[in-house]
Amino acid sequence: MGYTDYNTFLMFGDSITEYAFDQYCLSTDIDAPVQFTLGPALQNIYQRKLQIIQRGFSGYNSRDAVPLAKSILKTEHDNLPDSKKIKIAYMFFGTNDARLIGNSPLNNESMPLERFIPQMKEAVKEFTSRNIPLIVIAPGVHVAKDWDKSHPDDLITGDYRTNERNKLYQDTLKEIITDVPVLGLYDLMMDWINEKPNERSCSDLLCDGIHFSGKGYKLMFDALLETIKKHYPECHPDNLPYRFPYHADLKDDTFANID
Template sequence: MSNMGYTDYNTFLMFGDSITEFAFNQFPDSSSRVPQFSLGSALQNVYTRKLQVLHRGFSGYTSRDALPLAKSILNEEFDKQPDSKKIKIAYVFFGTNDARLRGLSSENNEHIPLENYLENMVLVIKEFNDRNIPVIVITPGLHDQNLWNIQYPQDLVTGDYRTNENNKLYQDKLTEKINNSGYKNAYILPLYNIMIDWIEKNGSEMAKNGDYSEILSDGIHFTGLGYEILYDAIMNIINTKIKSFSPIFMHMQFPHRITLRDHTFDQINN
């Protein structure tokens, strides 16, 4: 303990686009005040007194934007930090915007061609790999075009919409690319497949018939249940493949309450 204080915490980094930005929102249904499952809160809860959660989500961002951000975040939150405060595990979740089709809209700066997306993601993951940080690489998930069309019908007119076919293509190619990259600390989470599997096993008849409103709030962003599916998938990877950062095996920060005495904290570094 001589090189750290009890106040030092290592970090779990959540890094992605709007699905990550909204990960602490308990009210994805703006018409209801009934709180829903929150991915960010669930991660912080399961890592209470073990890791702090660093929330870095950026609405509308793509893999193109992720690379400079990854370098900046890791420089500040890893390179410049003592070992007791460094990022120790992360997820990276980009691709939902990249997979948007290129239409006629001049405002669509999200579409990233598949090959560029793959190149960007390899370079992003390399930043983590070079620092020996285990990283869960989350692929694009399921899309409900009917839900999205209700809110953004102009995308159909201009052709700047998303499709499940393209989301799955980006998932499959990213999975192949990362698995062939040789990065030992990169773990693919094939979200599209996981969501489909969940629907087949647990979904309502409505979901099995192509209405995904129980897991997607607007066709892209998640309901609480959608986030819960993602959380379960993240924790499954950690508990089975990155066991040193499984909450089950990590020690809590700060002494147990029954050991507290008048001078317990005399050794904290000031």
């Protein structure tokens, strides 16, 4: 057994994936409270079982997901021995695609639904053609008043975002993508809020109106593990072998033949 021979868990998406290891919720204040984040949580629960690979790209959309999926899977899967291939993956795009198109020359994110869906289907096929267990994650909630504070120009140019659009893109993904499970974060987040509507709000789940707070990532983490348990139980951490012997079982010759 080679020391580096670990299968992998691929995190693939936009900025919500890119920032999934930021425990300060995008704050530059070193005294800001540390929050729960998805990346470290996955690393912890899959320790000595799978290696976590983070491939998140801020501002990217479904158009970019297709060529990236081809390239990432070629490098991180096709060109590797079975002992290092991707064991399971999630793909999370749509938050940028759902952005409305106004007249800003800087808006390279918005993607009409009639392009978003076939592009997502094509990206999904890159995984399914390789028999890689995949979970598609659909957009969550949006808080305009929080986002508009830091991006007031969006209101002027018309390149803003809405909950209605996020839900539309989520619902369409859930309807069209049927060969792999789709985790709809919008519905999940609204269900969480509606459990205690007088105590919870969308702002609790986001740090700036779009990107996730610790509570948002925790909700996503729990739902992701439940989805894995339901659809890909062989990839759930409870069902994966612990790599290398427990320390109490180590002997002088345990690693005599390690590569």
